[in-house]
Each structure stands twice: as structure tokens, then as C-alpha cells.
Amino acid sequence: MTILDNQFENQKAPRVPPVKNKGGQSAFFSCWDLHAYYGESYIVQGVSFDIREGEIVALLGRNGAGKTSTLRAIARVDEPEVRHGEIWLDHQGLHNMKSHGAAAVGVGLVPEDRRIIQGLTVEENLKLAQIAPPIGWSIERIYELFPRLGERRTQEGTTLSGGEQQMLAIGRTLARDVKLLLLDEPYEGLAPVIVQEIERTLEHIKTLGITTIIVEQNAIAALHLADRAIILDMGQVAFDGTAQEVLDNAELRQEYLAI
Numbered sequence: 001m002t003i004l005d006n007q008f009e010n011q012k013a014p015r016v017p018p019v020k021n022k023g024g025q026s027a028f029f030s031c032w033d034l035h036a037y038y039g040e041s042y043i044v045q046g047v048s049f050d051i052r053e054g055e056i057v058a059l060l061g062r063n064g065a066g067k068t069s070t071l072r073a074i075a076r077v078d079e080p081e082v083r084h085g086e087i088w089l090d091h092q093g094l095h096n097m098k099s100h101g102a103a104a105v106g107v108g109l110v111p112e113d114r115r116i117i118q119g120l121t122v123e124e125n126l127k128l129a130q131i132a133p134p135i136g137w138s139i140e141r142i143y144e145l146f147p148r149l150g151e152r153r154t155q156e157g158t159t160l161s162g163g164e165q166q167m168l169a170i171g172r173t174l175a176r177d178v179k180l181l182l183l184d185e186p187y188e189g190l191a192p193v194i195v196q197e198i199e200r201t202l203e204h205i206k207t208l209g210i211t212t213i214i215v216e217q218n219a220i221a222a223l224h225l226a227d228r229a230i231i232l233d234m235g236q237v238a239f240d241g242t243a244q245e246v247l248d249n250a251e252l253r254q255e256y257l258a259i
């Protein structure tokens, strides 16, 4: 059974990447008409957008708008269950894959709770990420990006500070060959000085051209980093435009972001 074999099947969904970017070529990443559920709770309600290679997209919206659910749907995590829609990354269809398949073709989700593995050192956490191909950055390169991780390479990962754990979660994702980096609230619960440190790292990652979706409650920080902004409201796309448009539009920010 494919994702399309369900109550939406008579909508005759196209089987090729449907979304075209402004250049008229297939987008590097696109999701098309995603509908996803937790049990019978209908949460992601027809989300479509595309992303060009190297673009950074801020995915914003109020609490409960469906941001985390959309990232999880893209990463093909079991829940929410995607019952309709297509997801394409670099000409590969993710919609019929499970999370390990999506990871193998280059989706790297850095979840909100960071998921550092207990009982393993910083270095063992990074090495574990490289246990199977495709391998991305070397461990030394990750330590260059986050010198604090190098200094603490033998420390147990779960004893790191919140900011350091966030660095380890990002580093662990880069240890695999990522084509699409999904960051869920990377600044959550961190002191402003640590937020700035992680922001500098993300600025650096941006110069390397890694296509990224960043979800952040700190919308202003995310908008400064991002090229584009997509605002979700009640599981649907309410706005898709440049990050600058959102920074310039106080009414839009007030309506959907309450800032």
C-alpha cells in the first residue's frame, strides 16, 4: 500500500515532483499537499512548499500550529502518520520511506529534545552517527565547528550543558551526509550568550550552502538567519515569502506570531 491508497486516492495525485520553483526547474526539496494525523487527530492539513538548494527557510507559527509535526512528517518519523501527499528531496520521493530511508537519502532532523544517548561520551555519540553510510563531516571537522565539543570529547553527552547538548545534536546530524537539515527549536531554553554562539555556527553552516528548515519560537532570530519564511496556522500554510517581508510586516507578525 502506498500513501496515496487511502481516502484521498480519487484526487489523482501526480507521481512526479509537482512543485516548480521560480526558475521553472524542479525544486530541490518539495512537499506537496501533506496531510498527517496522530491517530484520528488531523494536524497537518494540506501543507505544500518548495525549497531551493542552499536556501534557509524559517518555519514559523504559534504554539500548536503544526511546525514540529511538519518536520516529523518530512523526516518520515512514525508519528504523525502521513496519509496523503508527496515529499521530494533531490529527485527522490520520501513519501513512501520510513525514517531510516529518509535519513539515508539525506534528511537530518535535530529534534527539539536533542536525544543525546545516555552512557556514551561526546565522541561516542558522534561515532555512533557514522556507524552506517552516508557519512558526512569528519569528527575533527565537527570539533572545529564546535570547539567546546572537542574539549569535552570524553565527557558523557547527557552531562553537557543545554547549549553543549544542542551543539552535539547538530554535530551528530552533520556527521551524516545531510542534504536537508531540519532544526526544531535550536535555541530553546538556552541563555542569550549561548544562543548567539549557536547562531554564529548556523551562519557558518549557511555559508556552506546546506539547505535548512529552522523552526523557532524566537522568530526574529530565525528570520535574520533565513532567506525565506513559511508561516503555519492551524496546520496550513498562511504565508510563504521572504524573511524580509515578515520582518517588515508588523501586521502579519502580530496576526500569526504575536510579536
Ligand SMILES: Nc1ncnc2c1ncn2[C@@H]1O[C@H](COP(=O)(O)OP(=O)(O)OP(=O)(O)O)[C@@H](O)[C@H]1O
Pocket: 038, 041, 043, 061, 062, 063, 064, 065, 066, 067, 068, 069, 070, 079, 217
Ligand atoms: N503525539 C501527539 N498526539 C496527538 N496530538 C499531538 C501529538 N503531538 C502533537 N499533537 C498536536 O498537534 C498539534 C500541532 O503540534 P506541533 O507539535 O506540531 O505544534 P508546533 O507548531 O510545533 O508547536 P510548538 O510551537 O508549541 O512547538 C497540537 O495541537 C498538538 O497538541
Ligand SMILES: [Mg+2]
Pocket: 067, 068, 069
Ligand atoms: Mg514544536
